[in-house]
Amino acid sequence: QSVLTQPPSASGTPGQRVTISCSGSSSNIEVNAVNWYQHLPGTAPKLLIYSNNQRPSGVPDRFSGSKSGTSASLAISGLQSEDEADYYCAAWDDSLHGSVFGGGTKLTVL
Amino acid sequence: QVQLVQSGAEVKKPGASVKVSCKASGYIFSNFGIRWVRQAPGQGLEWMGWISAYNGDTNYAQKFQGRVTMTTDTSTTTAYMELRSLRYDDTGVYYCARDRGSTYGMDVWGKGTTVSVSS
Numbered sequence: 001q002s003v004l005t006q007p008p009s010a011s012g013t014p015g016q017r018v019t020i021s022c023s024g025s026s027s028n029i030e031v032n033a034v035n036w037y038q039h040l041p042g043t044a045p046k047l048l049i050y051s052n053n054q055r056p057s058g059v060p061d062r063f064s065g066s067k068s069g070t071s072a073s074l075a076i077s078g079l080q081s082e083d084e085a086d087y088y089c090a091a092w093d094d095s096l097h098g099s100v101f102g103g104g105t106k107l108t109v110l
Numbered sequence: 111q112v113q114l115v116q117s118g119a120e121v122k123k124p125g126a127s128v129k130v131s132c133k134a135s136g137y138i139f140s141n142f143g144i145r146w147v148r149q150a151p152g153q154g155l156e157w158m159g160w161i162s163a164y165n166g167d168t169n170y171a172q173k174f175q176g177r178v179t180m181t182t183d184t185s186t187t188t189a190y191m192e193l194r195s196l197r198y199d200d201t202g203v204y205y206c207a208r209d210r211g212s213t214y215g216m217d218v219w220g221k222g223t224t225v226s227v228s229s
Contacts, residue, residue: 002154032213033213035212035214035215037215037216039155043221045147046219047217050210050214050215050217051215056217088154088155090155090215091212092212098169099212101156
């Protein structure tokens with residue numbers, strides 16, 4: 001089991017808005033920044049959101065992140081077929097003294 | 111451009127060791143750390159540990175303590191990850207990534223090195 005909890009799957013149709021949740025605890029999400037990664041099979045993961053809600057240059061503004069308490073969310077608006085990928089949240093855990101990932105959410109664009 | 115180039119696929123027997131390299135270019139190597147992340151077949155991403163390219167400080171995930179050693183060679187701007195006493199469940203893809211700190215995330219990733227543990 002992963003320290004951070006994500007739904008295993010999510011889906012939407014082109015143009016829709018989908019959200020992916022990431023649930024943690026007082027030792028990770030509540031007190032540390034959350035980062036999100038997009039991972040297409042066979043490729044290197046890509047940093048999508050850092051510091052809870054910041055987008056690296058080049059990441060479309062269709063992607064947004066938020067955090068409240070011990071949970072975080074990734075929202076994708078105007079869903080596109082190329083958004084079909086696995087999405088992972090990550091944060092530092094003060095109790096484990098290390099980084100932790102969510103189990104990943106497979107996004108399907110119907 | 112900023113990139114991390116990893117070494118090629120490896121096939122190892124149980125009990126053996128593997129050493130994966132990660133050559134950095136396009137940035138000042140000592141200004142950033144390197145994190146190692148692995149993905150077992152059908153599984154998610156798993157953080158293995160971190161090394162400072164500035165002074166060699168390391169922080170290993172508890173799961174790998176005693177079996178993993180991360181090093182850097184600043185003369186060749188290369189990071190290394192050695193995993194010993196390999197088991198079948200160590201099979202997977204191993205990634206290195208440039209670390210900007212836990213707040214800012216891993217912004218540049220290598221393409222991954224496949225390690226297969228098989229008798």
